[in-house]
Amino acid sequence: MHPAVLIFVGSGIGGVLRYFISINFANKDLAFPLTTLIINISAALIFGLVFGYTTNNIKFQQYISPLLLVGFCGGFSTFSTFSNELFHLVKTQQVLYAALYISLSVILSVIALYVGYRSSGGVL
Secondary structure (H helix, E strand, C coil): CCCHHHHHHHHHHHHHHHHHHHHHHHCCCCCCCCHHHHHHHHHHHHHHHHHHHHHHHHHHHHHHHHHHHHHHHHHHHCHHHHHHHHHHHHHHHHHHHHHHHHHHHHHHHHHHHHHHHHHHHCCC
């Protein structure tokens, strides 16, 4: 199967899942964009797991990487939503929340990716 088809399918599934999570778990009363933070950290964890697994299992790389890494994780996580929510926090002068959001997003996503990678047998 062509990698573009796998990316198309994976990103569609990831995008629809993100949409359903966002509408079902978003807390409109909470000033902090927790749902997007959790989605992005989850995507990093999934990326780490899949990347670690495919690193050790080369024969799956040509199918799993386009489907799950580029497609699903790309469609599921959302830098544009992160940017929009960060812009809103800055615009409404919630500077502490903005700084916290940036810090937690970057640090926890990298930790989640590392945990996923190591959990799936990835070696440094």
